[in-house]
Every structure is written in structure tokens, then in C-alpha cells.
Amino acid sequence: MRIQTLFLVGCCAFAACEKDVTVDLPQGEAQMVIEGTIATGKYPEVILTRSLSYFSHITVDQLKAAFVHGAVITISDGANTMQLKEFSKDTTNKVKWYYYAADTTLAGAFKGINGSSYTLRVAVADTVYQAVTTIPATGMVIDSLWSTGTSQGDNLAKLMARIADPPQSGNYVRYKTAKNGGVFRPGINSTIDDQIVNGTHFNIMLEAGHDRTQEINYDTYGYFNKGDSVRIEFSNIDKATFDFWRSLDFAYASNGNVFASPIQVRGNIQGALGYWGGYETTYRSIRIRK
Structure with missing residues (x-):
């Protein structure tokens, strides 16, 4: 009888402790995301976006708003510098894709060369981001x-x-x-x-x-x-x-x-997420x- 009493008391105690809990998850501050590439024989391409909250429900409007427009982006090979132009293209999910690439109608646009290093400079409002990458001369x-x-x-x-x-x-x-x-x-x-x-x-x-x-x-x-x-x-x-x-x-x-250690993605652009990479x-x- 005592065991039954303790069991009932325990059940009542657990029942009494039940309540709805609402967790206010932090949204985090949006960060600049830079995805830039330059490959052998190809013009460079850079995509600029703002990061989205991990816990947010991503909508088409959010994706549209994530792209960063009006940036001044230059690529230098040490001897020559060119400014990229913003372009857009349509996608199947009705979201325009914006990217920055070489304006081939202007003199001075250049493609990637094996063994060369390239400096990326991205200016958005009053903030400047920079990174350097090298296209390997040889490799595997x-x-x-x-x-x-x-x-x-x-x-x-x-x-x-x-x-x-x-x-x-x-x-x-x-x-x-x-x-x-x-x-x-x-x-x-x-x-x-x-x-x-x-x-x-x-x-x-x-x-x-x-x-x-x-x-x-x-x-x-x-x-x-x-x-x-x-x-x-x-x-x-x-x-x-x-x-x-x-x-x-x-x-x-x-x-x-749940047993994995937290992993930090290692970009090479100080102050921003993402990377600037060269490809042979x-x-x-x-x-x-x-």
C-alpha cells in the first residue's frame, strides 16, 4: 500500500510540473557572405548575400532580400585591376540570382592563369573585405x-x-x-x-x-x-x-x-563568411x- 501511495504521489508530482515552455531562440546578426571563384581560362565570379537565421523559415522574399546589391568589387593580379559588374539571371524557382562578374565589353577584363595570385576587394557601404587566392601552377x-x-x-x-x-x-x-x-x-x-x-x-x-x-x-x-x-x-x-x-x-x-564536436567552417575572408578561391x-x- 505504501508503494502504491508513493507511486501515485510521484505521478501527481510529475503531472503538476508539466507546463508549456516557449524558448526564445536568438536570431543572430546577419553577416556578409562572399562566394568568389576564379579558374584557369575563366573570368572571376562573386556572389554576395547576407546570412539567414539557422532557425528561420526561409521564404522566397527572404531569399530575394538576401542578395547584396551595389557593391564595388575589384580583382587585381598585381599588375592589372578590373571592376566587376552586377548581373542577374532567372531561376526555375522564380528567384532572380544576382552575381558580380567581369564586364567583357570593357578593355582590361582578364581570365585566370595558372600560377597567378589574385586579390579580391569588396566594398559595401563603409566596410571593405579582402582576400587573396592563388591558382596552382601544377598539381595532382x-x-x-x-x-x-x-x-x-x-x-x-x-x-x-x-x-x-x-x-x-x-x-x-x-x-x-x-x-x-x-x-x-x-x-x-x-x-x-x-x-x-x-x-x-x-x-x-x-x-x-x-x-x-x-x-x-x-x-x-x-x-x-x-x-x-x-x-x-x-x-x-x-x-x-x-x-x-x-x-x-x-x-x-x-x-x-549530437555526439559530433562543433565545427567551424574555415573561410579566408576576414570579417565575412565564405571564401575566395582559385581553381586549376x-x-x-x-x-x-x-
Whole structure:
């Protein structure tokens, strides 16, 4: 009888403690986000936005308002400087996409060159952001590509690559894949470095690109289907660009893992989120064997 009494008292106590709790989550101050690239043989491109709250319900109007207009953006190679012009293009979700790129109608517009360094300067109102990136002169090269079967199903295949790394240490790569004429996408792990394999030829599995708006099926992740036509975008990058993408990959992979340590995405633009990166890019193609 005493046990029953204690049990009832305990239940009443817990019931009495129940109440609705409303947590006022902090919104945080919007920060400048800069995404800038310059690649071999291509004009630079920069996208400016303001960050959105992690906990906010993102609407079309918020996306439209996130773009930053009227910035003065210049790119310098040390000898020449050009100012970028703001452009826009329509997207399928009815949101105009704004970006800054070279005005090719003016003299002095230049493209990226291997081995050159480029300084980005972004002036928004009274604030200036700067960063420097280098397009590597040389780097890792894909020697050969082939496919192998997997234990996950008769129709699945791994894409393998043999990569040659030069004798000089400090080489970094980011790669994406596209299949059957689709868009290029990175995998969960999209970077390679030569910390362990410097100056060697080594074999590595190239993961199939993943749409990061979709959940990951770990039973089939990273594999291609037999018969797929695959394109590889293979870019040598500098250390700062590598650190940005590697930390972003880690942050994505650990998202939702309550046991993971907090990860800070490492950009190279002081005072802003994002990065300014140079790319020495080559492309390779293969059809996965049936």
C-alpha cells in the first residue's frame, strides 16, 4: 500500500510540473557572405548575400532580400585591376540570382592563369573585405579511371582513379562528378590532399556526387549505376580553399549528430563568411562498365 501511495504521489508530482515552455531562440546578426571563384581560362565570379537565421523559415522574399546589391568589387593580379559588374539571371524557382562578374565589353577584363595570385576587394557601404587566392601552377593529375563492382548490389559500381602527385608537397584537390549529363555535385568528402601520398601514384575511390538537399542512403552512397556516363571535374586548389571545402564537408557530414564536436567552417575572408578561391580545373569522362 505504501508503494502504491508513493507511486501515485510521484505521478501527481510529475503531472503538476508539466507546463508549456516557449524558448526564445536568438536570431543572430546577419553577416556578409562572399562566394568568389576564379579558374584557369575563366573570368572571376562573386556572389554576395547576407546570412539567414539557422532557425528561420526561409521564404522566397527572404531569399530575394538576401542578395547584396551595389557593391564595388575589384580583382587585381598585381599588375592589372578590373571592376566587376552586377548581373542577374532567372531561376526555375522564380528567384532572380544576382552575381558580380567581369564586364567583357570593357578593355582590361582578364581570365585566370595558372600560377597567378589574385586579390579580391569588396566594398559595401563603409566596410571593405579582402582576400587573396592563388591558382596552382601544377598539381595532382588523374592518370587513369576504371570501375569495379560492390557488395551492395549487382547494378552498383565504384569509380576508381589512379592519381599522380608531384614531388613538391602541399597539393590539394576538390572534385565533383556528374552522371548522364546531369549537374556537377560534390560527394560528402570532396577534397584530397597529399599529406600521406606526396610524390607518389595512388589509387582512390571517387565518390558519386550527392544532392545535399536530399537524405543520404548509406547503403548506396558514393556508388554509380552500371552503364552510367560520368564526368569528373578535378580542380587543384590552394591551402585556404582546401581548408574551406574540407571544413564545410565535415560540417555537412556531422549535421544532426549530437555526439559530433562543433565545427567551424574555415573561410579566408576576414570579417565575412565564405571564401575566395582559385581553381586549376581539368575534366575527364568514363562510362561505367555493365
